[in-house]
Amino acid sequence: SQQGEEDPQALSIQEGENATMNCSYKTSINNLQWYRQNSGRGLVHLILIRSNEREKHSGRLRVTLDTSKKSSSLLITASRAADTASYFCATDNQAGTALIFGKGTTLSVSS
Amino acid sequence: KAGVTQTPRYLIKTRGQQVTLSCSPISGHRSVSWYQQTPGQGLQFLFEYFSETQRNKGNFPGRFSGRQFSNSRSEMNVSTLELGDSALYLCASSSDRNTDTQYFGPGTRLTVL
Numbered sequence: 345s346q347q348g349e350e351d352p353q354a355l356s357i358q359e360g361e362n363a364t365m366n367c368s369y370k371t372s373i374n375n376l377q378w379y380r381q382n383s384g385r386g387l388v389h390l391i392l393i394r395s396n397e398r399e400k401h402s403g404r405l406r407v408t409l410d411t412s413k414k415s416s417s418l419l420i421t422a423s424r425a426a427d428t429a430s431y432f433c434a435t436d437n438q439a440g441t442a443l444i445f446g447k448g449t450t451l452s453v454s455s
Numbered sequence: 456k457a458g459v460t461q462t463p464r465y466l467i468k469t470r471g472q473q474v475t476l477s478c479s480p481i482s483g484h485r486s487v488s489w490y491q492q493t494p495g496q497g498l499q500f501l502f503e504y505f506s507e508t509q510r511n512k513g514n515f516p517g518r519f520s521g522r523q524f525s526n527s528r529s530e531m532n533v534s535t536l537e538l539g540d541s542a543l544y545l546c547a548s549s550s551d552r553n554t555d556t557q558y559f560g561p562g563t564r565l566t567v568l
Contacts, residue, residue: 377556386459386545386559387498432498436554441511442488443554445498 348376348416348433348446356452363420365449367433368413376409376416377434377443387432390418423453456482459560461546467566473534476563480527480548486510487529488553489521492543492562503553504529511553533565541567 348367357363367376375394379387393400393409393416400407406419420427430448437444460479468474480487488511489501500513504523521531527548533540543564547557 374554379557379559384543384562384564386561387547387557389556389558392556440552440554442500442503442513443557444500445490447497 348435348444350431350433350446350449352449353447354450354452356454357423359423359425359453359455361423361453363423363427363451363453365418365431365451367416367418367446369416369433369435370414371438372411373435374440375436376407378405378407378416378418379432379434379445381430381432381448383429390431420451423451425453425455427451428453459546459548459558461544461560461563463563464561465564465566467568468536469568470536470538472536473532474536474565476531476533476544476546476565478529478531478546478548478560480529480546481558484548484550484558485527486549486551486553487523487527488547488549488557489529489531490545490547491515492545493541498545501531505553536567538567541565 348369351366377392378390381387404421409416432448434443434445486505488503503511507523523529543562545562546560549555
């Protein structure tokens, strides 16, 4: 089934550094979303980018989308310890009836 | 606006029992979706309710069912619990389509012994 796959699975950085995580998917999409989850809690929506958009910003977040490569990246600039969480990309399935989530990237930011 | 709420937050059940989880969406949201999250399978879509009707369904057995009330609150039921049903069950709401931005609740942690 269509599914976003995040890379890397885990990422450890120091406070102040930038964190980049990638997402690849298999078939055409209408939009791609990124979510954050803190340790077994609910997911928090970060950003939605539509298939006709190439880049989007929100605060310290920058998301790019390359539909020709079926990939997206999430950049968090000037990371903080509070950014420690799992990050998931989600795409709509081909029928447009559900969101399909990847397995996530676990980001650890140490001070 | 108040966020999505889920009750209970934690549940412990034994195999063969049944369980009902509750979700109250953000006021004005008519779409409620349920997801199961496990370490092995990740986040998987269970089903979506919209205006009291199941609009979309994932690939789960019939033991998993749900309903939605006229005030958009939703319940999910799992019958004949199995050990593999132990998971974090997440509810999410959106104003219209379940492929739009989803607003998640804190989840219900179900442990089946």
